[in-house]
Amino acid sequence: MIQSHKKLKASLLVSAVLVVSLGAISPAPSAAASTSSSISATAFAVQTAIIQSSVRLRTAPSTSSNVLSYLSKGDVVTILEKTNNYFYKVRNADGEVGYTSSGTQYISLIPVPVTPTLQTALIQSSVRLRSAPSTSSKVLLYLSKDDVVTILEKTNDYFYKVRTAGGVVGYSSSMDQYIQLIPVKSEVPEITLPQPVPPVPEASPIATGIEDVIRVGMKYLGTPYEFGSSRSNSDTFDCSDFTRQIFLEGKQFQLPYDSRQQGDWIKGNSKAVMDVSSLKRGDLMFFMSYKGSTASAYAGIDKLAERITHVALYLGDGQMLHTYSVDSGGVKVDKLSASWMNRFLYGGSVIQ
Structure with a gap:
C-alpha cells in the first residue's frame, strides 16, 4: 500500500513538471480532449489521465491481447505514449504498465497546469537576507556579491522574497545597488551544459565508463525530486538515489544507498580529494549542511569528519549534475556558486 501511494504521488507530481526531452506537447484544452491529441511516442512530455469508465489494461495494443487488469472509473494513470489511433501505453498507480483504449468515453487527459516562470537575480553588493520584508526583522544571513538568487515575488516597493542557492528563503532589498534581475532569454529555461572536454583515447576504459555514466545522468534532467x-x-530521485542509479546504469556498479555511505566508500576505496580544482570530470562531490553565507562560517571544520548532507556528480568547468529539492526542478546542471563551494567537503573517483 505504501509503495502504491508513493507511485501515485510520483505520477501526479510528474504531470506538473515540463520534462526536458526531444520535444513537448501542449497542455490539453479540456478533459474531453480527443484522440487527436498531440501526444506521440517520439516527442512527448509525460502527462496523466483519469479513467472515465471501467476499461481493460492489456499486454499489447490490440483487443485480441491478454487482459492484465481492469482500470476503474476515477483511477489516475500516467500516459507513457500514444501508441496508435486506438491505444495509449499507460502506467497505473501500482506501477503496472500496459495498453488501454484512447477513446474519450474511457479516458480523458488531465490538463498540465501552466507554472509561472521564476526569475533569477544577481547580487551586486553584500546585502542582508531577512526573515520578513522589514529592516527591523531578523537577519538570516548575508548575500555576497555575485551570488545568484531566485526571485519568488516582489513583496512591496522595497523588498523581494528570494531563495538562495542553498535553499534559504527570505527577504532582500529590491534596490538596484544590491540586486539586478537576470533577463529571461526565452519562455523555456535553458540548461547550461558543460563545455566539451578534450577527447580521450578510445582505449581508455576509465574515461569511456565515466562518459557513459554522465550520459545516463543527463537523460534524467528534469526528473522530480523526492x-x-x-x-x-x-x-523520482533524491541526491544519493540519483548518483547510485546513474553508476548502476552507466557502469553496472552499485554504490551504497545514501550520501554518507557513498562518502565513506570513497574514503575507503578511492582517494578523498579536498580541492575542487583537483577533481576530475565524473567524480562524486560531497557537501555539508548550510551554516552561513560567508567562508568564515565554515572555517576550522574537519571536512573528513563532518556529516555529509548532499552528493553531486562533477562535470568539470565548475559545474555539477545533481538534484536537491522539489522547488529547484529536480535533476539539473548547476554552477558551483560561492554557497556550494563553502559547503564542499571532499570528492573522489568511483572508477579508478
Whole structure:
C-alpha cells in the first residue's frame, strides 16, 4: 500500500513538471480532449489521465491481447505514449504498465497546469537576507556579491522574497545597488551544459565508463525530486538515489544507498580529494549542511569528519549534475556558486 501511494504521488507530481526531452506537447484544452491529441511516442512530455469508465489494461495494443487488469472509473494513470489511433501505453498507480483504449468515453487527459516562470537575480553588493520584508526583522544571513538568487515575488516597493542557492528563503532589498534581475532569454529555461572536454583515447576504459555514466545522468534532467525516494525505480530521485542509479546504469556498479555511505566508500576505496580544482570530470562531490553565507562560517571544520548532507556528480568547468529539492526542478546542471563551494567537503573517483 505504501509503495502504491508513493507511485501515485510520483505520477501526479510528474504531470506538473515540463520534462526536458526531444520535444513537448501542449497542455490539453479540456478533459474531453480527443484522440487527436498531440501526444506521440517520439516527442512527448509525460502527462496523466483519469479513467472515465471501467476499461481493460492489456499486454499489447490490440483487443485480441491478454487482459492484465481492469482500470476503474476515477483511477489516475500516467500516459507513457500514444501508441496508435486506438491505444495509449499507460502506467497505473501500482506501477503496472500496459495498453488501454484512447477513446474519450474511457479516458480523458488531465490538463498540465501552466507554472509561472521564476526569475533569477544577481547580487551586486553584500546585502542582508531577512526573515520578513522589514529592516527591523531578523537577519538570516548575508548575500555576497555575485551570488545568484531566485526571485519568488516582489513583496512591496522595497523588498523581494528570494531563495538562495542553498535553499534559504527570505527577504532582500529590491534596490538596484544590491540586486539586478537576470533577463529571461526565452519562455523555456535553458540548461547550461558543460563545455566539451578534450577527447580521450578510445582505449581508455576509465574515461569511456565515466562518459557513459554522465550520459545516463543527463537523460534524467528534469526528473522530480523526492526525499527518501525508492531505490527500486527511477520515477523520482533524491541526491544519493540519483548518483547510485546513474553508476548502476552507466557502469553496472552499485554504490551504497545514501550520501554518507557513498562518502565513506570513497574514503575507503578511492582517494578523498579536498580541492575542487583537483577533481576530475565524473567524480562524486560531497557537501555539508548550510551554516552561513560567508567562508568564515565554515572555517576550522574537519571536512573528513563532518556529516555529509548532499552528493553531486562533477562535470568539470565548475559545474555539477545533481538534484536537491522539489522547488529547484529536480535533476539539473548547476554552477558551483560561492554557497556550494563553502559547503564542499571532499570528492573522489568511483572508477579508478
